[in-house]
Amino acid sequence: MSDVRELYQSVILDHNKRPRNFRKVEGANRFAEGYNPLCGDKVTVQLRVEDGVVRDVGFEGSGCAISTASASMMTESVKGRSLADAERLFQQFHDLLAGASRKVPSDEQQQALGKLTVFSGVREYPARVKCATLVWHALHSALEGRADPVSTE
Amino acid sequence: MKGVLDVKRLREDFPILHQTLRHGRSLVYLDNAATTQKPRAVIDALVGYYERDNANIHRGVHELSQRATAAFEEARAKVQHLLGAAHPSEIIFTRGATEAINLVAQSFGRANLRPGDEVLISAMEHHSNIVPWQQLCEEKGGRLRVLPIDDRGELVMEELPRLLGPRTKLVAVGHVSNALGTLNPLREIIALAHEQGVTVLVDGAQAVAHTRVNVQDLDCDFYCFSGHKLYGPTGIGVLFGRRALLEAMAPWQGGGEMIASVSFEKTLYNVLPHKFEAGTPHIGGAIGLGVAIDYVQSVGLDAIAAYEGELLAYGTRALLGVPRLRLIGTAREKASVLSFVMEGVHPHDIGTILDQEGIAIRTGHHCAQPVMDRFGVAGTARASLALYNTRDEIDALVAGLRKVAEVFG
Secondary structure (H helix, E strand, O other), X not given: OOOHHHHOOHHXXXXXXXXXXXXXXXXXXXXXXXXXXOOOEEEEEEEEEEOOEEEEEEEEEEOOHHHHHHHHHHHHHHOOOEHHHHHHHHHHHHHXXXXXXXXXXXXXXXXXXXXXXXXXHHHHOHHHHHHHHHHHHHHHHHHOOOOOOEEOO | OOOOOOHHHHHOOOHHHOOEOOOOOEOEEOEOOOOOOOOHHHHHHHHHHHHHHOOOOOOOOOHXXXXXXXXXXXXXXXXXXXXXXXXXXXXXXXXXXXXXXXXXXXXXXXXXXXXXXXXXXXXXXXXXXXXXXXXXHHHHOOEEEEEOEOOOOOEOHHHHHHHOOOOEEEEEEEOEOOOOOEEOOHHHHHHHHHHOOOEEEEEOOOOOOOOOOOHHHHOOOEEEEEHHHHOOOOOOEEEEEOHHHHHHOOOOOOOXXXXXXXXXXXXEEOOOOHHHOOOOOOHHHHHHHHHHHHHHHHHOHHHHHXXXXXXXXXXXXXXXXXXXXXXXXXXXXXXXXXXXXXXXXXXXXXXXXXXXXXXXXXXXXXXXXXXHHHOOOOOEEEEEOOOOOOHHHHHHHHXXXXXXXXXXX
């Protein structure tokens, strides 16, 4: 990857500029906070879970373009999913960036993750992987109903 | 600027600078406040020590041990000379500035802080000059007080007399701020503190590579720095302490080297400086640091300061021409550091895009979160200069930042 445009693809820049679901969630019943002590970035995730389904999800906090876009796209991806489904998506996203699998997303990953595969480029930037995965770890923690803040370290 | 330093020639002394990075870019190293690169002479000294002289020091009767001991103590004398200390026994080798500060907190601090007593730091300190004092105050029921900074990143000196009270036991202040580049008015701080009989520790980690230091001239009580920010190896640093203070202080770590005699009933401590150097020290590191000191002195600290000052002024002007860029830290007296933010772009994204161009800078809070809070930013991007940097490298930085502005346009 020689061009930063392959990392900062337009969809990432767009979600960074206009993050979706960047708000508190009314009637939220699951919360988690993610913290990256290396950069001081913080993100909070709020979920409203009803009948085992993520009815609403939002995030707040400040971070780099990668983490903001990742959070924004995470919220779009998990809304309406069952808890088990959302958890599966977390695992798949985690594998895409930090798993032992190959660099190019497999067809299976492509299918499961859809537009989230735009983050596969982050693999090339080891120092930035945590930026993309932080909000997902927070989601994972919220799905499990844990209250402790998650940290990248 | 030419004539002050022959930088083209000096760059030849640093092997690491002459490399091509993964995208075919030449390295532009502007992260010198994190660590400086090492001249060939320092690298050779480390290799030479391990190839010829490696032995434990001070107790061996054999030739290698004598050579290693002589080289280690010679390095101490070089540090003494660099800092203008009165005596080599006032120079304690530590792992770095952080350990030096912890030594003072644990030894001097624990013995002198009573409940209600105060330690005064400044609002621009690195975490390493905050946390040890917080820990000490917590343990002793003391109070940490903070001298504020203004919008330029200068200390609000008018506040100092008010903050120096009968309960103040120590002032701990940085010489140069790692996050802002501010060069602090040490003479004035120390004079005011001493009027009240308050001991002063100076964290010189960001200063020694950029300005001449004389601890007797400054009249400071403790001064510390890290070797790796002065073109020396990592893992070696220095605490200077006024002899009378060090003599009155108890050792903070027990072990070999720091003793005069040991029985199960009583241990007699060794003399200075060995009292504070328990265990086998980083002998090779100290020797490497000595050679690094030789190096900067052969170049000349005044010439380095003049050259870097010019380069910093050039860099400041150049950065101000970048759209949406704001400098954080605009003190009138500065050294080495260009800290900045760009509207709508997180520092990490700046760092990654510059990295693609082969430009190494630091991004984040620089272990100075209170400074970031003071300026209302989560972090900054920081370029920091050393004697081998050039105007061409500043130009490359500016071109890289224009690319950042374009990507995030």
